[in-house]
Amino acid sequence: MTLDILFQDEHLVVVNKPAGLLVHRTNLAKDEEDAVVQRLRDQTGQWVFPIHRLDRGTSGVLVMAFSPEIARRLSSQFAEATTQKTYHCLVRGFCDSEGVIDYPLAKLNEQKGRSRFKIEGTEKEAETQFTRLQQYQVPVPVSRYDNMRLSWVEVSPKQGRKHQIRRHFKHYLNPLVGDSCYGCRHINKVVKDLWPEDFRLMLHASSLEFTHPISLERLVINAPLSPAITNVLDKLSNYRYQA
Template identity: 60%
Template sequence: MKLEILYQDDALVVVNKPSGLLVHRTDLAKNEQDAVVQRLNEQLGKWVYPIHRLDRATSGALVMAFDSESAQKLGIQFMDRSVNKEYRALVRGFTDAQGVIDYPLAKLNEEKGRSRFKIEGTEKDAISHYKTLEQYELPIAVSRYPSMRLSLVSVAPEHGRTHQIRRHFKHIFHPLMGDTRYGCRHHNQSLRASGFEDLRLMLHSHTLTFSHPVNFESITVSAPLPHDFQLVLDKINDLKV
């Protein structure tokens, strides 16, 4: 399937990455040949350079460059945190109207057969700002509660640490829905058993603002919510109390 092009010129292209698609091939998924880079190579007929990454299960705005110089200039912007990023996420519980999560993140031990734990001394600063957009109460029992509470939030991470948003919202006890790694198993299971079989990781890269690598003009690109994300929200709105 062709990727949705959100912006394109001679230097770069921004696509709306679907959930479940790798940004590029990796040894961590040796049997997976499909990826954004390969699709764009075929779709546009020229090579693209990935600038940043999104988790495989995360959808949304993703920037690629057409030449190494533009790729380098864009990459510097992501590294020095001059790119403004805004995500949409559906989380457990009722979040505050707005908040700041200032919680350094350490690397995690990922050895098979062992419980995941932090590697001491690897902590790096990580800050995420959020605002609550919607709150929902659903007539779905979960654990000892007769109903389920959820919040749709806008998140602006200052840093780009691995799984930053997912780990930050777990830290404040509002894990992302559909997250099989850091999420709440009980909430995910209850929602799926109530007609949400297609629940995915509810995280979407909604808006990116950066400077053009050639003419230095400010560019803002927004990625519409994909069908699978919007479908979950539509079902929630139909059910909410």
Template identity: 65%
Template sequence: MSLEILHIDDDLVVVNKPSGLLVHRTDLAKHEQDAVVQRLNEQLGRWVYPIHRLDRATSGVLVMALNETVCRRLGEQFMARTTDKNYLAIVRGHTQPEGVIDYPLAKLNEEKGRARFKIEGTEKEAISHFSTLETFQIPVPVSRYEQMRLSLVSVKPEQGRTHQIRRHFKHIFHPLLGDTRYGCRHHNQAMRDHWSENLRLMLHAENLSFTHPVSQERLNISASLPEDMSTLLHTLRTQTFD
């Protein structure tokens, strides 16, 4: 299936990555043959170079270089934090109108058969800014409560640490809806029961701005919400649950 192209020129291409698709093949998913890089290679008839990544379940703006020089220059922008990233997320509870999550993130032990724990001494600075766009109180029972509270938030991470947004919102007790790793299993199951069994991580990379490494033009690229997230927001606003 072809990917939605948001911008393309001689040096780079930007796509709206669908949820559930890897950015590139990894050793952790050796059985997976489908990925953004492979699809674009076939779609464009040329090799593409990944610069940054989105979690498999995350949708939204993803930029790829079309040559090694642009790949290196764009990578330098991401490392220098001169890019601006904005995400939309649906989280548990009613969040504050706005806030800053300043919480260093450490690597996590990922050995099979062992409980996940932080590896001491690996902490790195991680700061995320957020603002609340909408709050919802819906007639879906969860745990000991008769109604569920959710919020739609806009998030701007300063860095791009692994699972930064997901871990940060877990830290402030507002985990992302549909997050099977850091989320609330009670909320996730309640939404599967009353909305859709196919509930996924409700995180979308809405906007990315960066300086074109060749033309020096500042590009500001947005990706529309995927259908599942848009449909869920409509359901939350109209409260049309089973």
């Protein structure tokens, strides 16, 4: 299956990564043949070099370089936080209308066994801005509550720590819908029972702004939402909540 290419020139390529696809093979997934790197190599006929990561369950804007030098220049922009990343996610409950989650995060390392990730090292600064776009109240019971409350949120992480958005919203007590690591099992079960064909991690990298390493043009690349997310939002549109 070919990837949706959002931008491409002789230096770099930007795709709309589908949910469920690894960016590249890892030590825990050595036997998997399918990943963005492999697909793009076959699709473009060139070697590609990853610049940043999106979790396997996350869809959206992903940029890769066609040479190590371009990869180095782009990577420095992410390291120096001169890029602008915008995500959209569906979370449990009614979160605040806007805010900043300023909560340091320690490094996560992949681990084999029951717990896939292990916290290691000292905590580092992590800041995530958010704006609530819509609230929903669905008349189905969840745990001890009579209704399921959800919020559709626009998010801008400043740093990009591993699982930063997912960990921050868990800390904020509004975990992401469909998150198997940090989510609410009660919400996940209800949503999966209601819409099994569209159940996934409800996190999408909607936009990425960065400076082209050669032309120095400021690029803004937007990625449309996946069908699964738009399907869920369409179904939720009947349950918009106005305070």
